[in-house]
Amino acid sequence: MDKLLIRGGGPLSGEIRVSGSKNAALPILAATLLSSEPIRVSNLPHLHDITTMIALLRSMGTELLVDEKLCVEINGATTKQTTAPYELVKTMRASILVLGPLLAHFGRARVSFPGGCAIGSRPVDQHLRGLEAMGAQIEVDEGYITATCPNGRLKGAHILFDMVTVGGTENVLMAACLAEGRTVLENAAREPEIIDLANCLIAMGAKISGHGSATITIDGVEKLGGCSYSVMPDRIEAGTYLVAAAATRGNIKLRDIDPNTLDAVLVKLEEAGAKIEHGEDWISLDMEGRRPKAVSFKTVPYPGFPTDMQAQFTAMNAVAEGVAKVSETIFENRLIQTHEMNRMGANISVDGNTALITGTERLKGAPVMASDLRASASLVIAGLVADGETLVDRIYHIDRGYECIEEKFLSLGADIRRVSS
Ligand code: EPZ
Numbered sequence: 059m060d061k062l063l064i065r066g067g068g069p070l071s072g073e074i075r076v077s078g079s080k081n082a083a084l085p086i087l088a089a090t091l092l093s094s095e096p097i098r099v100s101n102l103p104h105l106h107d108i109t110t111m112i113a114l115l116r117s118m119g120t121e122l123l124v125d126e127k128l129c130v131e132i133n134g135a136t137t138k139q140t141t142a143p144y145e146l147v148k149t150m151r152a153s154i155l156v157l158g159p160l161l162a163h164f165g166r167a168r169v170s171f172p173g174g175c176a177i178g179s180r181p182v183d184q185h186l187r188g189l190e191a192m193g194a195q196i197e198v199d200e201g202y203i204t205a206t207c208p209n210g211r212l213k214g215a216h217i218l219f220d221m222v223t224v225g226g227t228e229n230v231l232m233a234a235c236l237a238e239g240r241t242v243l244e245n246a247a248r249e250p251e252i253i254d255l256a257n258c259l260i261a262m263g264a265k266i267s268g269h270g271s272a273t274i275t276i277d278g279v280e281k282l283g284g285c286s287y288s289v290m291p292d293r294i295e296a297g298t299y300l301v302a303a304a305a306t307r308g309n310i311k312l313r314d315i316d317p318n319t320l321d322a323v324l325v326k327l328e329e330a331g332a333k334i335e336h337g338e339d340w341i342s343l344d345m346e347g348r349r350p351k352a353v354s355f356k357t358v359p360y361p362g363f364p365t366d367m368q369a370q371f372t373a374m375n376a377v378a379e380g381v382a383k384v385s386e387t388i389f390e391n392r393l394i395q396t397h398e399m400n401r402m403g404a405n406i407s408v409d410g411n412t413a414l415i416t417g418t419e420r421l422k423g424a425p426v427m428a429s430d431l432r433a434s435a436s437l438v439i440a441g442l443v444a445d446g447e448t449l450v451d452r453i454y455h456i457d458r459g460y461e462c463i464e465e466k467f468l469s470l471g472a473d474i475r476r477v478s479s
Pocket residue numbers: 080081082084152178179180181182183184185186221222223224225226365366388389390431432459
């Protein structure tokens with residue numbers, strides 16, 4: 059099993075390109091199942107989760123072509139069976155996103171019930187309630203969700219989500235595109251990835267308005283056509299490198315990123331003492347050699363501070379000046395990386411969903427274990443600001459969400475390499 063060996067060093071500096079967004083690409087690939095003609099999706103990141111979603115579509119007999127740049131052409135109309143098997147779903151929870159499209163286009167779907175993961179139980183009750191409100195019949199047996207459309211076609215409905223759910227909004231939004239009549243989603247997620255998915259669906263002929271706000275309206279159509287679509291840049295990947303630069307007192311520039319998708323993160327980085335400049339598709343961060351100041355925050359749904367950036371900021375706070383209070387309100391177990399950081403000499407106390415972080419000048423390198431995608435990234439950042447060597451184990455978590463992470467960090471001057479155990 060591969061590991062990442064990091065030797066703590068000085069400030070990061072240089073320029074890198076941001077890859078396509080994993081969390082936009084996955085629902086967009088699922089949305090191709092809605093179409094009756096080929097869809098070409100580009101700017102896909104070379105990540106394990108993307109490969110898994112492609113394997114899932116292939117397992118359903120959907121014809122797809124992948125070119126050398128990982129541009130994918132998918133014809134949803136060629137799908138031969140509508141079951142998403144346990145073997146694939148257990149490796150990637152986002153497989154649940156094929157449920158709505160399969161049900162809406164083919165009238166039936168059988169998807170293995172996604173389990174929880176390190177950060178929480180990750181229920182899908184909101185996905186199922188939304189589809190039931192549109193007339194779906196849902197049964198759960200032998201670890202599978204079986205959804206059918208007794209009346210042959212889903213019907214538009216007025217749906218209020220009990221809590222803001224990105225995946226729930228995406229699943230129901232996709233299903234509503236082919237439903238009969240109007241669907242209104244209230245308390246919908248507002249993440250940029252929802253906007254990207256809606257823009258792709260509109261390019262396929264869907265009638266959607268309000269995406270990006272808490273109320274999304276969809277007027278169902280009989281069928282959806284083909285299109286070519288380029289996935290938005292990954293705002294969480296971008297934020298991760300910006301925080302790494304801030305923690306190491308560095309100076310970097312990111313290309314191919316929309317700064318408007320990172321407002322809350324940029325505000326917190328400026329609070330930490332970073333000098334931020336940006337244009338339409340680039341962001342630069344310069345600490346001017348200064349140690350970051352501690353920043354406190356609470357994770358909330360977009361446009362608030364993103365839970366996917368919490369672990370990375372916790373690593374920066376571990377070496378910042380002052381004391382930070384961090385509250386994780388989205389997932390029940392997403393402060394797990396703090397225990398590994400304390401093994402590196404961090405001073406973090408956790409009480410329920412709140413961490414109190416007293417910054418120290420430097421951490422000490424140690425062998426650590428990754429537990430989930432963003433926690434792994436935070437341990438890499440911790441290794442960059444630690445004296446000596448840090449060996450991060452179980453980095454398959456990282457390979458799910460960060461394209462070429464060691465190459466990108468190497469090009470910014472980090473001392474990092476992949477080693478096989
Ligand atoms: C998406 O997960 C992202 N994944 C996550 O990113 C991200 O952390 C999360 O949204 C929140 O922004 C993808 O887009 C593939 P949710 P998702 O439904 O859709 C509860 C990463 O690191 N909930 O918005 O699964 C749930 O338990 C990953 O890239 C229900 O109770 O998240 C959680 O507490 C990690 N019932 C909260 O809502 C439901 O039916 C938010 O979950 C659905 C969700």
